Each structure stands twice: as C-alpha cells, then as structure tokens.
C-alpha cells in the first residue's frame with residue numbers, strides 16, 4: 348500500500364465499468380418520481396457533469412461522447428487511472444471531458460479546484476464507504492462549493508444494517524489476505540480462499556449471514572481488481588442512510604430518492620404489513636430506515652438535491668408524460684412477471700404488450716404510449732410505466748429521440764471495442780455511447796463487434812468470418828454458443844441498438 352493512497356488501494360487499477368445510475372437522466376427521473384423538480388437534460392442543454400473517484404473514467408467518457416455540448420469533469424487521485432482515461436479521451440477525440448488528478452480530501456481548499464466547474468449533476472460510485480472520514484469530509488466541502496442550486500448528486504454506498512452481518516467476512520478477507528499475498532489483488536484472492544475454507548468448516552458467522560454467503564458465492568466470478576477495490580482498503584465502513592443524509596446536509600443537499608427506481612415505489616418494495624408500519628412516520632429518513640430493515644440489498648444508490656423544489660402531482664405527471672423512452676429489449680423479450688423486493692409481480696400483457704410493440708421501432712414519448720388505443724389498464728400513471736420499464740432495465744430515457752449518431756459517439760464506440768476486446772470477457776455488459784439517448788445504451792462487446800462489422804459492410808453470411816476472428820481457440824461447444832451469440836446479435840440486438848441511435 349503506497350503512502351499517498353492514505354490506506355486506499357493504489358497498487359492495482361480498478362476495472363472499467365459503466366453504471367447507468369450515474370447518468371443524469373436517471374438521476375433526474377429519480378427526482379421526478381419523488382415529486383422533486385430536476386430538469387431532465389434537454390436536447391441542447393449545456394449540462395455540467397462532475398464525477399468524483401472516476402477510476403479509469405469509462406462512465407464519464409460515455410457521457411461525454413453521448414453529449415458533445417456537455418462539460419464533463421472527472422476526478423481521481425490515482426495517476427494510472429487518470430492517464431488511462433485521458434488516453435482514451437484522446438483516442439476518441441473527445442474535447443468536452445477533462446480528467447483531473449486530485450485528492451478529494453483536500454481538493455476543496457486547493458487551487459486546483461478552480462479547474463472544477465460548478466456542476467448540475469455529480470456522481471460518485473463505489474467511493475463513499477471505501478474511503479476514510481477525511482476524504483468523506485473533503486467530498487462534502489467540495490460539494491458545498493461546486494453543486495449548483497437545483498443540482499443533483501448521486502452516491503452509492505454499502506449500507507447498514509444489510510452489510511452488518513458480513514463485516515467479519517470483509518475483515519477476514521482483508522486482514523488475513525494482507526498476511527498471505529503481496530499486491531492487493533493477490534491479497535484479496537488469498538483472503539477469499541481462506542474465507543471459503545472457513546465457511547466450508549462451518550464457521551457460524553460465515554454460514555448464518557445471507558449476505559456473506561451470497562457474496563462468497565459470487566466472489567469466484569469477480570475480477571481480482573474488483574475484489575481488491577472492494578475489500579482491501581484500510582477504511583471500509585458501511586453506513587446508515589440517515590448518516591449519509593446528515594453528512595450531505597452540510598453541503599445543503601437533501602435526500603430525494605433512489606436511482607434504483609423501483610425503490611421509489613413503496614408498493615413494489617415493501618409488503619402491505621411492512622408499509623403499514625413504515626407509513627406511521629412522515630419523516631423520509633425514518634421511512635428509509637424501515638425500508639433498509641426490510642430489504643436484503645446491501646448497496647444503496649441515493650440522489651440528493653441542493654435546493655429541493657417540490658412539484659404538485661399534476662405538474663410532476665405532466666413532466667413524466669414528456670419523458671421519451673427507448674427499449675433495451677425486443678418486444679418478444681418482455682417479461683410479464685418480475686421479481687420485486689415485495690414479491691413476484693405480474694405485468695399486464697394487455698398493457699405492456701402494445702407498449703413494447705410501439706417502442707420496437709424507436710423511442711416513444713410516455714404520454715403517447717399511454718394514449719395508444721389498444722391498452723388495457725390505467726393511462727394516468729406515467730410514474731409506474733417509467734418505474735417498471737426503466738427500473739427493470741427494460742428501457743433507457745432518450746434525450747434526443749431519433750437523432751443521428753454523432754462522429755464523437757461512433758468514434759468512441761470503435762475505440763471501446765479496440766481497447767477492451769484484448770483484455771475483457773466479450774460477453775460482459777458495458778454500454779455504447781448514443782447521442783440519441785444522451786446516455787449509455789446497454790450492450791456487450793460482442794454487440795459492438797457486430798455493429799462494427801455490419802457498418803463495414805458485412806452481412807449474416809459473414810458470421811463464419813467472425814467466428815474465425817473471435818472464436819479461433821474454442822472447442823465445438825464453445826463455437827456453438829458463439830454462433831448463437833452472433834446470430835442473436837445480428838437478428839435481435841442490431842435492431843435495438845439502431846433504434847437507440849448507436850449506429
């Protein structure tokens with residue numbers, strides 16, 4: 348562990364990743380669902396977006412590539428991260444994103460903070476509960492000086508009480524791993540092995556905790572850089588929602604909702620009995636505490652606003668009716684049942700069927716979808732339609748529906764494929780830049796590969812060439828699966844990505 352990291356892992360770079368919760372349009376939807384004004388970034392709005400602890404900057408790069416007139420600023424104290432992010436921006440020719448190497452514990456008081464513009468939207472993913480208190484308070488001071496009135500801030504963090512039962516597991520991975528390995532990723536791997544051994548030997552604290560058990564089961568498929576950045580820092584302090592809200596209050600930020608959009612709907616999140624208890628309080632902090640007592644999820648994704656303006660329900664619904672949505676799936680893939688925190692929910696086929704059919708050709712306005720002639724069900728609940736479609740990752744908000752792809756976004760997607768195809772599992776979910784969406788279009792590297800080949804003039808008859816190019820070393824079974832992936836990408840995924848304006 349290096350001295351300058353202050354106990355944070357610095358000897359191995361974090362992996363690239365895209366998290367749609369960091370997107371301003373999703374933050375704005377969370378605000379609207381909570382009845383709080385937060386202007387959905389419009390067609391040409393000169394949005395200023397700031398990311399704190401940006402890692403290698405993939406999320407910031409996608410937002411910059413998707414919105415050429417935004418100003419995107421992203422900060423990280425690891426020079427290897429900043430160098431990688433700057434190189435990527437240069438390769439893609441993006442001139443609206445800057446990466447600043449700075450320590451968040453002191454940046455607010457540093458002259459370098461003059462390089463950070465006032466922000467409409469701020470996001471920090473995977474930072475808050477992994478850094479020491481001095482960094483947290485530095486973040487709050489920076490937010491106090493940089494968030495514009497009306498601006499929104501997204502923060503993700505490991506939350507209590509859910510994380511409580513797995514704290515011993517993290518402590519063991521870290522403290523034992525440090526004795527057994529050298530670099531942080533090796534230490535994490537060694538610590539994980541030991542935890543698994545002790546779990547197999549019936550250690551009560553590992554077997555009784557649902558979270559520890561599910562984390563240990565998933566740990567094997569997590570990349571080592573993820574494990575190092577999740578478990579190996581000196582500081583690892585999951586916290587209660589009210590304590591984050593208390594800290595952010597010093598920056599005049601007020602909690603408004605969750606970017607995990609489903610969580611803004613008590614009827615989808617809590618059982619009737621749980622709601623009956625939770626509704627005894629009209630204090631949102633207490634309601635959230637009760638929600639956290641009832642849910643298993645251990646990572647919260649909150650949105651705060653500086654200067655909350657409550658909307659009356661009619662104004663809020665009018666704003667929601669004006670949201671455009673683009674489908675992430677084909678209509679045939681629409682699930683008519685979904686697992687919600689409050690239990691399994693049926694989604695009315697007579698309602699969602701015509702809606703997804705209407706969205707197959709491209710983004711549609713929520714108000715127009717609810718006015719379709721053949722719908723069975725309520726037409727006056729835009730919140731629920733958005734909550735279900737966006738909340739279940741079935742659709743993305745679209746800032747510029749129907750707009751042609753820009754050279755920046757096309758270049759960025761080509762660079763993404765070139766940079767990641769050498770090192771990544773090609774099936775991993777990432778996202779493509781899209782000017783039409785103004786946010787990432789969810790896809791895999793396989794999808795990007797097929798997009799690039801089809802743009803270069805290939806057809807379905809080229810699948811054999813793609814197999815030779817990508818699947819050279821695979822056995823018979825692997826080749827069969829790869830052919831299926833390419834066939835689906837060609838017949839299903841291309842149409843979706845075209846409708847989302849990716850190419």
Ligand SMILES: C[S@@+](CC[C@H](N)C(=O)[O-])C[C@H]1O[C@@H](n2cnc3c(N)ncnc32)[C@H](O)[C@@H]1O
Nearest residue numbers: 355400401402423424425450451472473482576
């Ligand atoms: C888990 S990573 C998350 C990266 C990115 N947000 C993502 O989700 O892919 C946390 C990031 O915070 C950065 N970080 C940690 N402490 C910091 C500090 N004091 N100042 C600036 N950046 C810091 C780390 O270098 C790392 O890139």
